Amino acid sequence: MNNQNKQILLAKRPSGTPSKDTFQFVTTDIKQPEKGEVLIRTLYVSVDPYMRGRMIDAPSYVAPFQLNEVIEGGAIGEVIESQSDQFTEGDIVIGGFGWQTYYTAKEKEIRKLDKDIAPISTHLGILGMTGLTAYFGLLEIGKPKEGETVVISGAAGAVGSVVGQIARIKGARVVGIAGSDEKLQYLKEELQFDEAINYKKASNLKDDLANACPNGVDVYFDNVGGEISDAVHELLNKFARIPVCGAISSYNLEAEDIGPRVQTTLIKKSALMQGFTVGDFANLFPSGTAELAKWLNEGKLKYQETIKEGFENIPDAFLDLFKGNNIGKLLVKVADISD
């Protein structure tokens, strides 16, 4: 340890797609922990589409990032020095300390992880906010019944791939929409989706969806918004439910996101659209995490991580999210755990 903390700051608010000059690398001194604090060495950081929303200065469900401050976000680290009774050196902890190599945390900012139930990186993915987002959005809003058809956009992404598996556990017919044949193969062969559609190759997405959903769509888990969602909306059944989780197609738009208004469809189908973020269900996190861990241990849930290496590569990893190349959860490994 060299007493230096590397950090990535928000250098300017992006208009359109973020680029390298959205970010600035700086080096500062590590702050020594005081009583009740611990010093953490970062092991993994999470990069997630929702972080794009925090880069602009507009009211949203989480406060915007501040200019010239460290980019916050889910991260896992190792306690290397403790002035707290609650943590000891070697503890693995999770918190929102974001894109920096060290962090001096107050006790309440972090939570200790159990290293034994699954690889620690899963706590940023299938056992963390990602898995819980899938779990609560599908089960509390989508409420799939056995035999119903569940369509998922962004189906090979971190959230979508968990949604589809939970829908299958609940006995639904599961149809995924994704953007490459590699992803389709993953969805059908690894995750046992009933059908998968490559929207980039579809000459008419609605027709392809209609073929894949002969009984219509009862639940549409929406991760993308835009024209893909417009097409799915045309196939909704009476009393359909749409958990609205993300709209990645719109996050980097410089113009307004314009498309068919949904009111007439919602009325005709007595359908529900409900936006949510995982924090809406915070009081249910313990039961959700427990059930996800149970399914994981029973082999009913699979997960895939794309782990990039190196602190310097965090911005590139984040920008990759919008290129649609990753399967499953995208993480950056910053350091190895101590021996």
Next chain:
Amino acid sequence: MNNQNKQILLAKRPSGTPSKDTFQFVTTDIKQPEKGEVLIRTLYVSVDPYMRGRMIDAPSYVAPFQLNEVIEGGAIGEVIESQSDQFTEGDIVIGGFGWQTYYTAKEKEIRKLDKDIAPISTHLGILGMTGLTAYFGLLEIGKPKEGETVVISGAAGAVGSVVGQIARIKGARVVGIAGSDEKLQYLKEELQFDEAINYKKASNLKDDLANACPNGVDVYFDNVGGEISDAVHELLNKFARIPVCGAISSYNLEAEDIGPRVQTTLIKKSALMQGFTVGDFANLFPSGTAELAKWLNEGKLKYQETIKEGFENIPDAFLDLFKGNNIGKLLVKVADISD
């Protein structure tokens, strides 16, 4: 009685705004009732925006009207001849027999009304589908809490005017959007809305709404869709609820109804949009009707009817709906009740 039945048929499916040639008047012989049937003389017919949707041949929550068939819709009549044990001459009945001066009904097609609890015409309005639409949409989907802000578009219409009054009964702050100063006066002075906005005079509807809703919008009861709804969506509070009841702004559009996509707003606000039709709550009709009648008798609910006279004027009355001139429920009186 001259043995002749006047009927209005759907002559052709409208593209854009319906016009007189959408309809055809014909005269047929009255069908004499057989055993289990009654002959009804029509007293009032209801004209409603949703009927526009039935004029096109597309799947919806009710079957489309058939070409060259009588326009169906809510109607009240008097039994003038009965071959049924369940009805006697002079009974006032309600059913969906629509735009014709006589109808020979099977017992199960009609329901007897209590003439004493309120003027019979109210059973097509505040005590009928209109009132129930307001009641269930607001209370089952909107779920206003005391002190919350409820915004209503089409606020002076048959449904909207009831929604606002129920919201006030529940202790909400009520803001109506309507299209004339006469309507605003009615909403504020007669119905005691807290604020009312004339969207036709607003230079910036969102600003006017923001002024009228200093604490944001918790419930938006949407009767109109279109740009008015776009503006309201910008003011939603966290966990806002939007019962989507109608989209009259779009019903006569010849082009697609295009506007800002809602996904990002719904996510940021963890907001819910739910389309519905009153039939979704059919199992709750008795309790809803009872509570509406109670409020009406207690003087907590007021209603206004615009009653046009004369069977020949039904199409014009229907077309008036789309001009936005009527306040409250629009009906056509076809005949007087017998002495």
